[in-house]
Amino acid sequence: MKDFLAQPGFLAQASNFGADLSYSLALVFTGLFLYAWYLAKKSEGSKHRQLVIISMSTMILYFCAYYYARQLGVLSLEGKEGFGGPDEIYESVFKPILTTHLILVTLGLLIAPYLIVQGARASKKIEGQYFLKDEDQKMQPNTFKRVMLIIFGLWAVIQIVNLTRSNISTASHIAWALIFSSVALIASLEKLVEKMLPNGAKRHRVLGRGAMIIYALTLASSTLTYLMLYVIYPKV
Ligand code: HEM
Incomplete structure (x- = not known):
């Protein structure tokens, strides 16, 4: 599996298949979450619910599979060994971005299942459509x-x-x-x-928007990490 992920990538010349697959899926998952936000804003509660459940389940399954495939090798593959730029840039720019990215990924993975449970408890189904209940939860x-x-x-x-x-x-x-x-x-x-x-609907909206911002920032930080590793400072 490790050899399979280490094959040449399809997005940048210096990248590998694992990094490109990971980045492409990050784009897909963030896109799905942001579209789910748009559906919630349009008061499409049922479609919003379906989409967040599907994207969260696939995202968690993918992370578990990827984590098993690399066996905690993510840091060593994406860290110092893969960075070809100067040491000062590594310490003052790359490392803070990578650390922020890993914190955001962890937060995103934790908040998604929480909001799925909270969202389900905070809403009611009327004639096939989900609405948030304006009451204490x-x-x-x-x-x-x-x-x-x-x-x-x-x-x-x-x-x-x-x-x-x-x-x-x-x-x-x-x-x-x-x-x-x-x-x-x-x-x-x-x-x-x-x-x-205390109000369940307000809690869902406030934490839900927070989660969507986390997903957008996760994509921004993974784009920066990807560019620094495989486009700007590839290891030669
Ligand atoms: C990762 C999980 C979830 C996230 C990040 C999330 C996020 C959000 C956000 C940001 C809003 C407010 C949209 C806005 O006004 O800006 C919202 C509304 C809503 N959410 Fe979720 N949500 C999640 C899961 C769920 C689940 C599982 C349900 C289950 C029924 C649900 C039901 C609703 C409903 C009914 C609304 C109100 C839509 C309306 O205004 O009519 N959400 N959600």
Whole structure:
């Protein structure tokens, strides 16, 4: 798989197939999310819901497959080893952009499932069309406990599967633990969000717009990273 991803790319002369596939899919996913925003603005609640669910599921599936294929090699492939420019540019320009990009990707991956659940709870279906309910939205203590148990259960299943695989690295175990702790942290933050934005419809609109801005910035930062690595400062 690694050899397959390392084949010559189709977008820039100096790039590889993995980087070009990743960048092209980033364009597709961001386009789908921004179109879903346009549908919400046009009050097309049902089409908006369908599109965010499809794009989020494919985006997460793709990230998991890509992460498995590269086995945490993303940083070493896209980091210092692949950058052919001067050291000062690497430290003062490239590294901050790459770090910002990775933070945005993580935020985007965490906020999407949260908004899918929040959006579903905050809306009602009238004659086949979804509308946001203009009322307070609170999570019951029992629901909160159930959510935490589901998160822990999923992590336990992945741990068991990973323990049966001989080639899994300690870094992978740490990465999974970090991913699930972040999801649990987001679920715990819900109580704070409830206080700040009690109305479910308003919460969905405010956080939804925040998420759409994160997706647009993710695309901007990945474009900059791609240009610096494969067009402006390719490794020769
Ligand atoms: C990643 C997930 C989601 C994101 C980022 C998101 C984002 C947004 C945004 C930004 C708006 C406000 C549009 C505007 O006025 O500027 C909105 C509205 C809305 N969303 Fe979502 N949403 C998501 C998931 C969902 C889901 C799963 C549902 C399920 C029913 C849903 C239902 C709605 C509805 C009904 C509206 C109101 C449309 C109207 O004004 O009539 N959303 N969403």
